[in-house]
Amino acid sequence: MPPPPVDAGSLFRRRTTMPACGWRWRKPRMTMIALADWTGDALAAIGLRRGAAGLEIAVPADASIYAMTVGRQIAAGRGSAPAMVFERADGTLEHWSFGQIDAAATALAARLRALGFGRGDFIGVHTGMRPETGIAHMAVCKLGGVAVTLSQLYGPDALAHALNHCRARCLLTTEAGWSDLRGEAARLFPALEQVLVAESAGPEQDLREVLAAPVPAGFRPDYTAADDVALLMYTSGSTGMPKGIRHGHRVLASYVPSISLFFDLSLHDADAVFWSPSDWAWVGGLLDMLFPAWLAGRPVATSEARFRADWAYGFMARHRVTHSFLAPTAIKRLAQSPNPREDHDLSLRVVCTGGEALAADTLAWAEQRLGVVCNEFYGMTEVNHLIGNCAALYPRKPGSMGVAYPGHTVCLVDADGNEVPDGEPGEIVTPATAPTRYLGYLDAPGKDADLRLGRWLRTHDLAVRDADGYFWYKGRSDDLIKSSGFRIGPAEIEDCLLAHPAVAEAAVIGKPDPERGQIVKAFVRTAASAEPGAALAEALKAHVRARLAAYKAPREIAFVDGFEMTSSGKINRRALRAADAGA
Template sequence: MQNHETLRAAFAWNLPARYNIAAACADAHARREPDRICLIEDRGEAPARSMSYGELARLSVRLAAALAARGVGRGDRVAIVLPQSFETVIAHLAVYRLGAIAVPLALRFGPEALGYRLKACGAKLAIVHREGLETFAAVEGDLPALEHLVSVGGKPRAGPTDFETLLQETAEAPGEPATGPDDPALIIFTSGTTGPPKGALHGHRVVLGHLPGIRFHHEDYPQAGDRIWTPSDWAWAGGLLNVLLPSLQLGVPVVFTAGRFDPQEAFRLMARQAVRNAFLPATALRMLAAATDAAALRDLTLRTIASAGESLPAATFEWARETLGLTVNEFYGQTECNMVLGSSAACGVSRAGAIGKAVPGHEVALLDADGRKVAPGEAGTIAVRAPDPVMFLNYWQDPAATAAKFLGDWLLTGDQAVMDDDGYVSFLGRDDDIITSAGYRIGPGEVENCLLAHPAVTLAAVVGKPDPLRTEIVKAYVVVKDGIEASPELAAELKGFVRTRLSAHEYPREIGFVAEMPLTTSGKIVRRVFRETAAAEAAEQAER
């Protein structure tokens, strides 16, 4: 593989006039090699199942026809509330075929989190796993744009259409997908620091934009025999755009499973399926390191490991080198503009404690508050120059937030970093209040709003508390209403209140009761005070 400087100097974007994610990720392979395997499901308890490109193309065409018969067309939003599954991939590609917009949402969302996102995007049709139907039923009465509900995974309750029934319909197949790179394809919601989450709208080109990054981090990817797996949910950019869609386009089989991440089962899964490439957030790698034994390592065939979403500790970096014989290639991005910085040991870009350098095809700089590039060694905001194929089109129906994301030609990530004389970028932290926990980026505003809906709470501040396993945990500081007793029982009740309404990854794992909140002159909570308090608490606990 060529070195980094040579790759960057030789790189040039050449986007086609016509491009559709479904055509690139299924049809192109189906025409050449219809029997080639693209998806492998391994649930651990039964023989693995697989799907070919020919089957994926055929089924996604059928589903597209059925959706079109129900009025889904160009620009309509289709919510996909499913776990990793064959149905998830079929649904995505069917939506892209129609020029509609896929809105992936986590199955673990509670009613408030799910309902807000469905209403905000104006979903016309939703495809929901049977495990999420109860949550969906709690919010569907407040979704005026919703016209159809499709259920996956067994006999539905009265009302929804069964997914398998749609695949058996004989509606007229849609014509060849006719979209361009800039046509809208996908909305992924990203948490904000204040107010509700924002929907980042991406064009079809977002998959093309990820190809240089995935080739770089997985070292001349694909190679013969490559097979990739990630525990990251396909409802998030980490699973969908860092792994699933680019790998399908490149012809690499994608392995998937279900359930929560278990490190010992992860070792067994990777061995059973001869996984050669893995995308693992730092938390997952730390859990693997803690569960390592000789039996777990014996049958592994890993060639590359990529990691992103949270900083990788030097100890974990060294564990992978010493125990797995691999250098973890970190990379950096966010939902709005992903895979723009990274490392690749094969290209000579690897340094413990650093994210890496700009990936070929992307121009990245560190800027001060006035938009000037900072000197080496000085802190600045990570910024990406527009236009860039991996960059979002806009925030859905939020032009003010879209404008605020840019400074001239630069997209501002909101992350602080330093660059050394060799061009290596090291992450310092957010310049806003985003919490990074087990690879998830969590906006405190949504959690605070949920807590404020509880009858015992008058004020709430949510921050990230440093944690040796998850990078940070969500901690809430709460002022209770007069006459309410702050107690361990109330703390447990508040945790459950958020967990059932938002999601399992967003609820506060710790609740601290305070007598008053520090406020600015304009009445805003000063979260910085609580970040400092939480950091001090974590340091004290580490010393015990």
């Protein structure tokens, strides 16, 4: 079992300011104690211990996602504490305590066992950002099964690929997510035997009724261990169809140190309320927000509403949200409001962000205008939380990814797996024994081999490390632009373009060119006050030329009304390359 939560007050002296204009949260001023000087108990409280080679991440052999989250709160006598508030489309609210979540999860686990499912079985979780999703994960833990995380953004073919690839026999979904699939289910999902639908309007058993049913007296949970599979998450790679990534229960225990740091050592604040617009089918919404909140015994606010900046501000104000995971794209959308604290009564104070590079200007807006601590972190679904920031512990460098998190070894290597010196670009790698590592792809041994480079797990992401140990993102290896012998990362050009007041969003690709091999092409969505055209294109080229280098300036700029996004909320550069090639 993981250690008890850290008492941040014993580590730092905090104080807030009271400006004349009224109360507003300000970044706490702290007297910092170096991590290496923490006591053993304080380190244990954020999942670390001292080892022969330095700080190590502690992963108990009996770690269980249920035991670390809802189970921890029940064992501590906190069953009546709030766990979730769900805001429906009509504005009505559902409040769930940890005890209610636990009882509903036990009822669901008992029903699934009665239907013939048990240890090791794949249970599709397709219930969106609703209470049923959190309950389902706890129920699958009690069953000893494997939760297959499925986004309601999936179209029929994507959903069919995932369910048929893992041969899942059971699906938990909602009427909204199932109604358009019901008529084709037999053809699309031939392996499915049971479908439970929340608020069902069809013949399927209503999942809500199952959650409210009494638990049979003889039911006993079948909890599995740290290295048993808990999650199957489908994610796209650079080639082929999405791959099923298997994670053990160990994943949450291995995330505890980095979660504690990127939430700025404030996970356990007494008034903390968590929210994220990121889909709970993905790491960002599930493992970086929902489970951490429950690990800390704090409530999550949620809604099925689509993300819009004005709606998000209102939602955060209504529910007094203090902590959030926001993808950089979401922060950019929020940044269209220049002075949000003047327009909204916000309690937000800590934002963690990841999934793509965060522009330095966007970070500056978040901290100066939104008034939050914003800690960026880096990793990927297969091996996560490798690099990041923690403003409470060490200074951040705007535009940097941060430093290697404690308990992680992170190196930059060349194509042969040899480490490169500071100041030179290389691929980010970590040992194959990394604590946050996945358990392997499902039924794809060749894909596992593709992720190995000797003793390393590779990321296909490029970065430079400076003399202080800070990493600076340079783009994907397969997005790298090679022009006239220069190696150019698109991320830094995008960052530069975003610093121009006429640019709202930008994406950069390499376009084939017979003379130079590739040229830099930028796609730009302008700010509302800007006029797209030849004059602005020349101004943006000059801006990059002046800010970075002449050879990095786009030779072509196309103005667009918007961007196609991936299911994880990133601009789809692959679609841009395909569209450009077909133009």
